Amino acid sequence: MTRLVEVSELDSDTVAWLYELGWNSHFAESLAALGDRSLSPGRVGADYGADFLVHLDSGTARADLSRELRTAGRHIAVGDWVALRAGGDRPEIAAVLDRQSAIRRKTPDMEVSEQVLAANVDVIFIATALDGDFNPRRVERLLTVAYQSGAAPVVLLTKADAGDAEAALAETRAVAPGVPALAISSRTGEGLDGVRQAIGRGRTAVLIGSSGVGKSTLINRLVGSQHLRTGAVHRSGQGRHVTTRRELFVLPGEGVVIDTPGLREIQLWAGEEAL
Numbered sequence: 001m002t003r004l005v006e007v008s009e010l011d012s013d014t015v016a017w018l019y020e021l022g023w024n025s026h027f028a029e030s031l032a033a034l035g036d037r038s039l040s041p042g043r044v045g046a047d048y049g050a051d052f053l054v055h056l057d058s059g060t061a062r063a064d065l066s067r068e069l070r071t072a073g074r075h076i077a078v079g080d081w082v083a084l085r086a087g088g089d090r091p092e093i094a095a096v097l098d099r100q101s102a103i104r105r106k107t108p109d110m111e112v113s114e115q116v117l118a119a120n121v122d123v124i125f126i127a128t129a130l131d132g133d134f135n136p137r138r139v140e141r142l143l144t145v146a147y148q149s150g151a152a153p154v155v156l157l158t159k160a161d162a163g164d165a166e167a168a169l170a171e172t173r174a175v176a177p178g179v180p181a182l183a184i185s186s187r188t189g190e191g192l193d194g195v196r197q198a199i200g201r202g203r204t205a206v207l208i209g210s211s212g213v214g215k216s217t218l219i220n221r222l223v224g225s226q227h228l229r230t231g232a233v234h235r236s237g238q239g240r241h242v243t244t245r246r247e248l249f250v251l252p253g254e255g256v257v258i259d260t261p262g263l264r265e266i267q268l269w270a271g272e273e274a275l
């Protein structure tokens, strides 16, 4: 197991890595307020149902929810900062640090435990593809989701190699005046520097948009390796839905990005029947 470093023994290299993961004084204060110097910070990277993947100052570990949090029915979201206690053979999540922002479902009558999509997000990329998926009305609806979260929206017109980027940029500006919009292609590399700049070191972005628009492929390009399986295009041109869970990726020096599965949960947030 990855060794947990207690807050009291954090050195500057460790803290520098935590900042790459999105750590800041807000979370440091929240951790300090727990008054237990044996706890160490970690950021939730994935929810596997039975346990969680947590990013630590020194790599990643699988962590369980403490009995107290489980009993309390505490929901943990990808992107949450948590306080970890060294457990038997692996760490235990003892507390969730105060969230700075949360992307929530719009529908209020959902189970509370299902409402937070991603926590502590600075930028929401609204991804829509130029190979037939683009629809300015959907961009408009997803913008309302973004505005409710407190994170800053950026529209990504993906697959710019396969459509009319100029026309789509003009339509996007008409429905979303003042919102940054980028035409990008993971195939040619067009616009990827703009994506990196829109995230930025120590900041966190989440990608939302229908299944098949190229979210995972973009993250693959940004991460620089094939961490994610991406779907082959079917004859119909539809991408296959392969991202099954929200997952956080660290881009050292360039921020953090969260992938989402797309379609179904976006429909729920946007209160839509079909996207």
Ligand SMILES: Nc1nc2c(ncn2[C@@H]2O[C@H](COP(=O)(O)OP(=O)(O)O)[C@@H](O)[C@H]2O)c(=O)[nH]1
Pocket (backbone or CB within 6 Å): 158, 159, 160, 161, 162, 184, 185, 186, 187, 188, 210, 211, 212, 213, 214, 215, 216, 217, 218, 229, 230, 231, 232, 233, 239, 240, 241, 242, 243, 261, 262
């Ligand atoms: N032409 C083109 N195809 C792309 C691009 N990015 C992704 N794709 C394809 O679109 C399909 C769906 O991609 P994927 O990343 O799985 O979409 P996701 O569901 O949004 O994560 C795959 O077959 C990709 O190869 C791009 O920039 N240009």
Ligand SMILES: [Mg+2]
Pocket (backbone or CB within 6 Å): 215, 216, 217, 242, 243, 259, 260, 261
């Ligand atoms: Mg995907």
